[in-house]
Amino acid sequence: MKSKFSLFLLMSLFLMHVSFAGDTTKLRKTVKVPDEVNGGITLPAGFNAVVVADTLGVARHIAVDANGDLYVKLGRVKGGGGIVRLRDKNGDGKADEIKTFGDFNGSGIAVKNNVLYATSDDAVFKYNIVNNEVVNQPEKIVQGLVNKRQHASKTITLDNAGNIYVNIGAPSNVCQTSDRQKGSMGMKPCPILDSAGGIWQFKTNVAGQSYNNGVRYATGLRNVVGLDWNSEVNELYATQHGRDMLFQWYPEMFNQQEGAVNPAEELFRLKPGADAGWPYCYFDIGKKQKMLNPEYGGDRTKVGECAEKVQSIVQFPGHLAPNAIVFYNGTAFPEKYRNGAFIAFHGSWNRAPEPQAGYFVVFVPMKNGSPTGEWEVFADNFAGAVKEPAKATYRPCGLAVGPDGALYVSDDQKGRIWKITYAR
Amino acid sequence: MKIKMTVLLICFFVIGLISWQQPDLKASIERGQKVYETYCLGCHQSDGSGVPRLNPPLSKTTYVTGDKKKLITVVLAGLDTEIEINGEVYNNVMAPHDFLKDQEIADVLTYVRNSFGNKAAAITPADVKNVRASLTKK
Numbered sequence: 001m002k003s004k005f006s007l008f009l010l011m012s013l014f015l016m017h018v019s020f021a022g023d024t025t026k027l028r029k030t031v032k033v034p035d036e037v038n039g040g041i042t043l044p045a046g047f048n049a050v051v052v053a054d055t056l057g058v059a060r061h062i063a064v065d066a067n068g069d070l071y072v073k074l075g076r077v078k079g080g081g082g083i084v085r086l087r088d089k090n091g092d093g094k095a096d097e098i099k100t101f102g103d104f105n106g107s108g109i110a111v112k113n114n115v116l117y118a119t120s121d122d123a124v125f126k127y128n129i130v131n132n133e134v135v136n137q138p139e140k141i142v143q144g145l146v147n148k149r150q151h152a153s154k155t156i157t158l159d160n161a162g163n164i165y166v167n168i169g170a171p172s173n174v175c176q177t178s179d180r181q182k183g184s185m186g187m188k189p190c191p192i193l194d195s196a197g198g199i200w201q202f203k204t205n206v207a208g209q210s211y212n213n214g215v216r217y218a219t220g221l222r223n224v225v226g227l228d229w230n231s232e233v234n235e236l237y238a239t240q241h242g243r244d245m246l247f248q249w250y251p252e253m254f255n256q257q258e259g260a261v262n263p264a265e266e267l268f269r270l271k272p273g274a275d276a277g278w279p280y281c282y283f284d285i286g287k288k289q290k291m292l293n294p295e296y297g298g299d300r301t302k303v304g305e306c307a308e309k310v311q312s313i314v315q316f317p318g319h320l321a322p323n324a325i326v327f328y329n330g331t332a333f334p335e336k337y338r339n340g341a342f343i344a345f346h347g348s349w350n351r352a353p354e355p356q357a358g359y360f361v362v363f364v365p366m367k368n369g370s371p372t373g374e375w376e377v378f379a380d381n382f383a384g385a386v387k388e389p390a391k392a393t394y395r396p397c398g399l400a401v402g403p404d405g406a407l408y409v410s411d412d413q414k415g416r417i418w419k420i421t422y423a424r
Numbered sequence: 425m426k427i428k429m430t431v432l433l434i435c436f437f438v439i440g441l442i443s444w445q446q447p448d449l450k451a452s453i454e455r456g457q458k459v460y461e462t463y464c465l466g467c468h469q470s471d472g473s474g475v476p477r478l479n480p481p482l483s484k485t486t487y488v489t490g491d492k493k494k495l496i497t498v499v500l501a502g503l504d505t506e507i508e509i510n511g512e513v514y515n516n517v518m519a520p521h522d523f524l525k526d527q528e529i530a531d532v533l534t535y536v537r538n539s540f541g542n543k544a545a546a547i548t549p550a551d552v553k554n555v556r557a558s559l560t561k562k
Contacts, residue, residue, distance in 0.1 A: 058477070075477065149506060149515045179504075180519040248466045349475040352465055390473035390481065413476065 039418050040393065041409075042381045046334075049379075049418045050093040052408065053086050056415030060107040061155060061324060061398040062408055063116075067132055070095070070400070073109040073118055075153070075412060082106060083118055085134065086417065093406075093419045101136050102127075107153035107225070109398075110164070115204070117164060119154040122147040124166060124202070141203075142166060144210040146196040150179075151223040157236070159229045164204050165236055166214075169223035170197035174243050174295050175279035182249045186295035190279050193219055197278055199227070199238060199270065220276040220309060221268070225346075226325035232339045233369035236270045239322035239343060240312075243282055243293070244350045250294050260354035261285050265322050266312035267343070269369060277309035285315060314371055319348035320358035324399040327366075332405025333422050340366045342378060342407060344396040349389045359383035361396050361409055379409065379420065449534070449546055456535025459528050463521060464536075472540035478516045480509040483540035492547055496555040499529050526552040 039051040058075035065071070072084040081100025089096050108119035116127040116134055124142035128135045141164070145154060151169030158164055172179050175190035175197075190197070195211060198219035202209045217236070226239035247259020254262060263282035268274070281290045282298075290306040292298030316322065324344040328337045340363055347359035361379040365372045384393035398410035407420040461470075464482075468474050472482035482488050487495055487509065502520035506513050521529070526549040537544040 149504075150517050152515060178519065180517050182519075182523075245466065248462075349469065349478070350466060352469050353461065388469065388473065389475040389478075390469065395476075 039416065040381065040384070041379050041418060043379055043420065047420055047422050049420045052088070052093060052417040052419045053084075053095045053098060054414070054416050056084055056417065058412045059084075059397065059410040059415040059417060060153070060412055061109045062400045062410045062417065063109045063111045064400045064402040064408060065111045065116075065129070066403050068403055069132070070402075070408060070417065071109050071111055071116060071118075072398070072410060072417065073106055074415075075107060076105055077103055083109070083116075093421070095417075101134065102138065108156040108166070110156050110158050112158050117141075117156055117158070117204070119156055119166070121145075121152040121154060124154065124156065124164065126204070139207055141207055142209045142214070145200075146171060151196075151241075153225065155225055155227050157227045157229045158204065159236075160231060160234065162204050164202050165217060165227060165229070166200050166202060167221075167224040167227055167238070168196045168198060168200055169225075170221075170278065172197075172222075172279070173245065174222075174293055176295055180245070182245075184295070186279055186293060188280070188296065192279075197221060199224060199236065215272075217272055218268075218270040218274040218276065218310075220274075220278045220281075222278040225321075225323045226343060228325045228327055228341070230269075230327045230339075230341075230369055231329060232327070235369060237325055237327075237341070238268045238270055239325050240266050240268065240276065240278075241321055242266065242318060243279075244319070246282075246294075253294060253300050256354055258286065260319065260348075260351040260357075261317045263318055264312070264315035265318065265320050265345075266316070267314040267322070267325070267341070267364070268310060268312050270310070274310045276312070277306055280304075281306035281309055283312060283315055285317060288315075314364055314375060316343075316345070316362075316375070317357065319350045321346035321348060323397045326399040326401055326407075328401060328407070330401050330405025330407075333407075336365055337363065339368075340364055342399050343375075344399050344409060346395050346397055346412075347383060347387065347389060347392060356387045356389070359387055359392055359395060361399070379418075382411065449538075452531045452534045452546060453538055454535075455528075456531035456533070457539075459524070459532040460535055463524070464532065467516065467518070472536065474514075475516075477512065478514055479518075480512070480514045481540075482536050482542075484542060485510050488536055489542055489544040492545075492551055493555055495533060496529065496547065496552055497559065499524070499533065500552075500556055500559055522556070526550075526556065 038049040057078035060073045060075045063071045070086040082104045083102035085099045086095035087097040104120040106120040110117045114129040122145045125138040148171035150171040155167045176184035178184040199217045200214040201217040202214045223241045224238040242263040247254045264285045292302045292304045323346040345358035348356045359382045363378040364375045382394040394411035395413045397412040400408045409418045467479040474481035500522045503518045529552045530547045530549045533547040
C-alpha cells in the first residue's frame with residue numbers, strides 16, 4: 001500500500017517534471033507533498049485525523065485541558081523533559097507550540113480544574129496551572145509505590161469528588177513461587193496483593209501519601225493500564241492485561257491458537273472493594289467464563305472460587321494489550337458514540353509464533369455504564385505493513401477527549417499524536 | 425618443494441577440519457532453533473526483534489555476540505535487573521533456564537549467535553558445563 005503510494009508520487013513527480021521541464025517556477029508552485037491521509041490510520045466514514053505532533057518519543061498517556069492544551073507523558077525523558085505540552089494556536093489541529101518539562105519517566109497523566117497530575121513508576125506528582133501556564137514546582141502527592149520494573153507503569157484517573165485512582169500493577173505474571181518459571185506453582189494467598197495487583201485511591205489535595213493513607217479500592221487486577229472514571233454513572237472502569245504463557249507452559253491444555261486468544265483481555269466496572277480474581281483466575285475465551293489458573297490447580301474445567309469474583313463487562317481476544325480507555329462525553333461525534341468507551345490496544349507480543357493482533361482503537365457502545373452492543377474496530381492500520389511489536393510503525397497507547405469533542409490518540413513507538421474529528 | 429608440500433598438507437588439514445566441523449555446527453543450529461521455538465520465541469519473537477522496552481532484541485547485542493560466560497549465565501540464572509542493552513532498558517523478567525541440558529543451552533545459543541544477523545563462535549556443551557559448575561559453587 002505504502003510502496004504503491006510512493007510509486008504513484010514518484011511517477012506524478014516525474015510527469016510534472018516532464019511537462020513543466022521548461023518552466024521551473026511553475027514546477028516549484030505545483031509540487032507540494034500532500035499530507036499522509038489521516039496521518040496513516042484508517043477511520044470510519046465521516047471521520048478525519050490530523051497529526052498534532054510527531055516523533056515526540058515514548059508518548060504514553062495523554063490528557064486534554066479545558067482550554068484545549070494537550071499534555072503527553074513520556075515513558076522516556078527526551079531532551080530533558082518527561083512531560084510535553086502541545087498547544088494549537090491557530091485551530092488547525094496541529095500543535096504550533098511544544099513545551100517540555102518534568103524530568104522523570106512515567107506513563108500516567110490527568111488534568112482537571114487547573115491542576116495537572118503526572119506519574120513516575122513509584123509516585124504521583126501534582127502541578128498547578130496558572131493563567132494557562134504550568135508552574136514547574138511539582139508536589140509529590142503519592143510516593144513509595146511498588147516499582148519492580150515489571151508492570152511498573154502507574155496510570156491514573158480522577159473522579160468528581162477530589163480523589164485520584166492509581167493502578168499498581170503486580171510485578172509478576174501469575175504470582176508463582178518463582179516468577180515466569182515454567183512449572184512453578186502459584187502462591188496462596190498471593191502476598192503481592194497487599195501492595196500491588198489493584199487500584200488504590202488517594203486524595204488529590206494531600207501531599208506525601210502512601211499505602212498507609214490510601215485505600216485499596218479494587219484488587220485482583222494483574223496489570224491495569226487503561227483507567228477512566230465514567231461520569232455518567234460515577235464509577236471506575238479499568239482494562240486489565242491478562243496473564244502470559246498459557247500455551248508455552250501448558251500445551252496439554254492450550255494449543256497454539258488457543259494460547260494466542262487466551263486469556264481474554266477484560267474491561268471491568270469496579271465498585272469499591274471489588275476483587276477481580278488475579279492471580280487465581282483467568283477468563284477463558286472459549287468457555288466464556290472465569291476459571292482457575294493452572295498454577296492454582298486449574299484444568300480448563302474447574303471454576304472454584306472464580307465464580308464469586310467480579311466478572312468483567314466486556315472480553316476481548318488475548319494479549320491485545322488494552323493500554324487506554326476513555327469515555328466519550330463529547331457531542332461532536334454521532335449519537336451512537338455518546339457515553340460509549342474507546343479502548344486503545346497497544347498490540348500483542350505473547351501470541352508468537354501465531355500472528356500478532358491488536359494495534360488498533362476499538363469502540364464499545366454503552367449506556368448507563370453497561371455495554372449495549374458488540375465492540376467494533378474504530379481506528380486501525382497503526383502498525384502498517386508488519387503487525388509485530390518491534391516493527392509496527394505505530395502502537396496506540398493513550399486516549400483523550402478534547403473540549404471540542406475530538407478524540408486524541410498517542411503512539412509510544414515513535415511519538416505521533418492524532419486528533420480525530422467528525423465531519424459529517 | 426618440501427615447504428610447498430607442507431603448505432598443501434596444512435591446507436588439506438584446515439579444509440578437512442572446517443568441513444568436518446561445518447555439519448556439526450549446522451546440526452547444532454538446527455537443534456538450537458527447536459529449543460528457541462519452545463523456550464525463547466514467546467518473548468524474544470521469531471526473528472529475535474523482541475518487544476520495545478519489555479523484552480530485549482537478540483540481534484547484535486553485546487550479550488549475544490560478546491563474552492560466552494556472560495551469555496551462558498543469562499540463560500542459566502535468568503535476568504531481572506535494570507541493565508542497559510544497546511542503550512535501552514527492558515522491564516520484563518527472564519526466568520532461569522537451568523532446567524535445560526548443557527547440550528540444549530549450547531545449541532540454542534549457537535543458534536542465536538548465528539541467526540538474526542549475528543555471527544559469533546559456537547557455544548559447546550563443555551562451555552555450559554563449566555559455567556554451570558562455577559554458578560553452583562557460589
